[in-house]
Amino acid sequence: MTRFVIRRLLLSIPVLLGVVTLVFILARIIPSDPCRAALGEKATDEICNAFNIRYGLDRPLPVQYVAYIGQVLTGDLGTSIRFNRTVADMLVERLPVTIELTIYALLFATVVGIFLGRVSAIRRNSPADTGTMIVANLGVSIPVFVLGLALAYLFAVVLKGSPIALPPSGRLTPGTDVIPLAEAWGLQGLGGFPRATLDFVSNINTFNAILTLNGSLLVDAIRHMILPALALGTIPMAIIARMTRSSLLDVLGLDYIRTARAKGVAERRVVSAHGMRNAVLPVVTVIGLSLGGLLSGAVLTETIFNLTGIGKSIVEAISGRDYIVIQGLVLVVAIIYVVVNLVVDVSYAILDPRIRLQ
Amino acid sequence: MTAAINPSPGLVPDALAGQKPGSLRRDTLRNVLRQRSAIIGLAFLGFLVGVAFLAPVIATHDPNVPMIGLEQGIKVRMAPCIHLLGCPATQPEHLMGLDGNGRDVFSRVVFGAQVSLRIGILTVGFAIILGTLIGAIAGFFGGKIDNVLMRLMDVLLAFPSLLLAISIVTVLGQSLINAQLAIGIVAIPVFARVMRASVLSVREQEFVTASRALGESQAGILMRRVMPNALTPLIVQGTLGIAGAIIDVAALSFLGMGAQPPLAEWGSMIGIERNAVFAAPHLIIFPGLAIVVTCLAFNLLGDGLRDALDPRLNR
Numbered sequence: 001m002t003r004f005v006i007r008r009l010l011l012s013i014p015v016l017l018g019v020v021t022l023v024f025i026l027a028r029i030i031p032s033d034p035c036r037a038a039l040g041e042k043a044t045d046e047i048c049n050a051f052n053i054r055y056g057l058d059r060p061l062p063v064q065y066v067a068y069i070g071q072v073l074t075g076d077l078g079t080s081i082r083f084n085r086t087v088a089d090m091l092v093e094r095l096p097v098t099i100e101l102t103i104y105a106l107l108f109a110t111v112v113g114i115f116l117g118r119v120s121a122i123r124r125n126s127p128a129d130t131g132t133m134i135v136a137n138l139g140v141s142i143p144v145f146v147l148g149l150a151l152a153y154l155f156a157v158v159l160k161g162s163p164i165a166l167p168p169s170g171r172l173t174p175g176t177d178v179i180p181l182a183e184a185w186g187l188q189g190l191g192g193f194p195r196a197t198l199d200f201v202s203n204i205n206t207f208n209a210i211l212t213l214n215g216s217l218l219v220d221a222i223r224h225m226i227l228p229a230l231a232l233g234t235i236p237m238a239i240i241a242r243m244t245r246s247s248l249l250d251v252l253g254l255d256y257i258r259t260a261r262a263k264g265v266a267e268r269r270v271v272s273a274h275g276m277r278n279a280v281l282p283v284v285t286v287i288g289l290s291l292g293g294l295l296s297g298a299v300l301t302e303t304i305f306n307l308t309g310i311g312k313s314i315v316e317a318i319s320g321r322d323y324i325v326i327q328g329l330v331l332v333v334a335i336i337y338v339v340v341n342l343v344v345d346v347s348y349a350i351l352d353p354r355i356r357l358q
Numbered sequence: 359m360t361a362a363i364n365p366s367p368g369l370v371p372d373a374l375a376g377q378k379p380g381s382l383r384r385d386t387l388r389n390v391l392r393q394r395s396a397i398i399g400l401a402f403l404g405f406l407v408g409v410a411f412l413a414p415v416i417a418t419h420d421p422n423v424p425m426i427g428l429e430q431g432i433k434v435r436m437a438p439c440i441h442l443l444g445c446p447a448t449q450p451e452h453l454m455g456l457d458g459n460g461r462d463v464f465s466r467v468v469f470g471a472q473v474s475l476r477i478g479i480l481t482v483g484f485a486i487i488l489g490t491l492i493g494a495i496a497g498f499f500g501g502k503i504d505n506v507l508m509r510l511m512d513v514l515l516a517f518p519s520l521l522l523a524i525s526i527v528t529v530l531g532q533s534l535i536n537a538q539l540a541i542g543i544v545a546i547p548v549f550a551r552v553m554r555a556s557v558l559s560v561r562e563q564e565f566v567t568a569s570r571a572l573g574e575s576q577a578g579i580l581m582r583r584v585m586p587n588a589l590t591p592l593i594v595q596g597t598l599g600i601a602g603a604i605i606d607v608a609a610l611s612f613l614g615m616g617a618q619p620p621l622a623e624w625g626s627m628i629g630i631e632r633n634a635v636f637a638a639p640h641l642i643i644f645p646g647l648a649i650v651v652t653c654l655a656f657n658l659l660g661d662g663l664r665d666a667l668d669p670r671l672n673r
Contacts, residue, residue: 018513026525137395137661141653143605145612145628146646149635157636168636296520300609304632314521315613318528330525334517341516 004349012338019334024068027327028061034081034323055081055324077328082320087328090313092196095332096203097171097309101301102294104225105233110287113237117244117283122271124249132241139238144297148231148304155227167224169306171205176220178205184212228305232297236290243286248279281352288344295333389666396662402655410471418453419462421469421622425450426460434460435631435638454644458631459620463641466622467648473623474652477538477607478600484542485603486596489549494588496550497557498580508554511547519544520609527615534607534623537616541606545599552595556588563587590667598660601653608649624649 034057035048043051052058056067071078077087120132152168159165167173181202182188182195190198202208206225209218251257252275260274261267299311306312310329317325390396409416419425425432429450438455439445454463496507514522519541526540560566561584569583608625610616612632617623619630624645631641 014509015512015516018509019516022513022517023525026529029529137654137657138650141601141605141657142650143608143612143625143646143653145609145625145632146642146649149628149632149642150639150646153635153639153642157639292518295518299520299524300612303613311521314524318524326525326528330517330521333521337518338516 001349005346008342008345012342015338016335019338020069020072020331021065023327023331023334024065026330027323028064030321030323030326034321072331077331078324080317080322080325082322082325087325088196090325090329091310091332092200093203094309094313096200096205097307098295098298098302098311100204100206100221100225101228101232101298101307101309102291104222104229105294105297105301106236106287106291108229108233109236109240109290112233113240114244114280114283116237116241118248118271118276120241120245121248121252129245133245136238136241136245139234139241142234144231144235144300145304147234148228148301151227151231152304166227168227171224171307172217172220173224176217178202178208178217179212179214181208181211228301228307231304232294232301235297236287236293239290240283240286243283244279247282248275251275251279281348284348284351285344288341288347291340292337295337386666390662393662393665395658396666399655399658399660399662402651403659406471406475406652406655409468410475413469413472417462417465417468418451419465421461421465422620424460425452425456425462432456432460434458435634435641437638438463438640455638455640457627457641458634461620463627463644466627467624467644469622470624470627470645470648471652473617473621474604474608474649477534477623478604478652478656481538481542481603481607482545482596482599484539485545485599486549486592488542489546490553490585490592492546493550493553493555494557494580494585497554498561498576498584504554507550511550514544514547517544520606523606523610524613524615527610532615532618534611534617534621537607537610538603541603541610544606545603548599549592549595552591553588556591557584560584560587594660594664594667597656597663601656601660604649604656605653 033043033048034055035051036043039047039051049058056064059067075088077091079086080090083090116132116135120129123129155164155166156168172178180199182190182198187195187198201211205221206218208214209221248271252271257270257274260270265274295311298309299315301307302309302312303315310333314326314329314333317323317329426434431449432452434456435458436452436456439449439452441447441451445451452462452464454467457463457466492507492511496504517525523537523540523544526543527536530536530539557580566579566583569579574583607616608623608628611623611625612629614626614629617626619626627645628642631638635642
């Protein structure tokens with residue numbers, strides 16, 4: 001097992017290096033001069049020269065590349081040209097939004113997807129099965145931005161005033177106070193990486209609410225996350241439902257299931273303990289793969305529901321030609337994606353001993 | 359071919375005796391038509407292709423001309439007005455209402471079918487051609503070439519697809535062609551992987567060894583022997599890929615990075631009017647439904663093809 005993990009870790013190194021290189025290349029060949037894009041009409045030749053020297057843009061590309069790799073390895077993602085803030089600061093503030101959104105979406109997708117797929121497989125060819133598969137087929141065909149806007153309209157306009165009305169924008173109701181964990185726990189003196197980590201966790205509203213036992217904050221945070229999570233999670237939910245169904249159907253047709261039934265194991269236990277244990281393998285892969293889709297979809301979901309997370313920040317940085325922010329954020333997202341895939345592979349190996357031996 | 363097979367009685371079970379042996383292509387077609395999802399998908403697709411071709415006939419108005427000033431009693435973002443459903447006859451009929459520029463939404467949705475089908479097919483066509491080539495070369499030649507090409511594909515796959523596409527569009531400039539190119543590039547690794555896996559399994563088969571023994575060139579074996587036999591998974595992936603490409607290009611257009619106004623592209627129609635969703639939901643619902651139906655058609659067809667072409671999945 002350890003050997004498998006180490007080999008898999010080593011295999012991700014060239015991919016990560018490729019990712020860093022591609023991000024560097026993309027950021028450098030963006031047309032238009034970053035100086036003029038950042039400073040607009042104020043940009044004279046003189047100012048731009050100083051600007052280029054300050055950001056190292058006057059040096060030859062290979063030199064910039066080596067310097068960039070060095071920066072990335074030391075965890076320095078640079079400073080935004082437009083906002084004069086470090087990318088790391090922006091990450092501490094905005095990545096939690098994306099993570100919170102992704103967690104809720106993945107939770108919805110996994111729980112509902114596996115449940116629907118399971119019902120569908122057990123009651124094969126019943127109306128429940130047909131209905132589920134219609135939902136699943138519609139689910140993979142509806143774009144995040146269409147579903148998002150439709151949900152916003154339904155829950156904020158049509159159902160306005162009803163108990164199930166939901167807010168269509170933002171993370172919290174305006175005026176809701178969030179006390180940073182550092183403050184709540186009297187740790188204002190903390191600095192450096194531990195403080196950044198604490199602030200990071202603190203910015204995930206759900207965690208903050210739970211850790212500070214703030215019930216109203218928890219409810220408000222969850223209410224604001226329901227619509228975005230539904231919009232973002234529907235495609236993976238549909239994929240997971242289909243995968244669970246076909247995988248469980250495959251497994252339920254195997255001999256050992258017949259043996260289990262023949263020796264009198266209760267049907268519920270046959271499906272849960274014998275069937276699902278083996279059927280869940282491909283589902284785990286699909287869940288892992290869908291994370292890429294979730295991170296892509298976050299760009300759209302955050303734009304629609306006005307959540308200032310990484311996705312929305314990247315779109316804003318692109319329109320502002322803030323290439324240091326683009327390069328930093330895209331890199332972080334790609335690294336998260338590579339790491340998640342690594343975790344999926346390893347969990348796959350834990351669930352299925354045969355993988356390790358290959 | 360058919361004349362050669364003339365089973366004598368007794369050798370073949372009675373149930374099969376009367377049947378003519380079908381060609382592979384006909385069998386495949388029959389299998390496809392036996393899939394419910396494939397039929398529904400084909401029906402939807404036929405409808406869409408019809409709409410796309412007949413758009414100038416079906417559309418009630420010019421999709422790009424604002425109606426303000428041309429007709430009386432209308433205003434921008436006017437809700438749908440259908441006389442049969444009780445809309446007063448004094449008001450001009452607009453089946454899906456008007457958009458923020460006072461253009462007829464129905465006509466724009468109809469013409470959008472042309473745009474989206476073209477987007478889907480061109481984008482996936484581009485990705486298939488390059489992906490197939492890369493996958494086939496990697497799988498067939500193996501070794502270093504395989505390693506280099508597939509690691510490159512891994513790097514492309516290491517990015518969430520839309521994010522990479524957005525970055526590429528930023529570099530190339532915001533236009534529909536560039537959005538298609540970006541989505542196409544992002545889709546290459548999927549096809550390359552499918553093709554490579556397929557080629558790897560076909561390459562070891564005996565008829566390939568036979569061709570090699572007969573002295574056929576490497577390129578000839580790859581193009582004439584391996585490729586045709588490795589295409590099946592690609593057809594399925596390609597059909598499903600069209601749905602994905604339409605959604606992704608629409609997403610880029612939604613963000614303002616793809617189709618530019620005034621082109622009647624569904625994603626950009628929604629993107630431009632997204633802030634009006636609470637006051638004029640019809641501007642989101644109709645183009646949105648059009649995207650859903652189109653993607654559903656390709657997804658159902660792709661599923662049906664997969665079930666028909668892969669006998670292991672038949673149940």
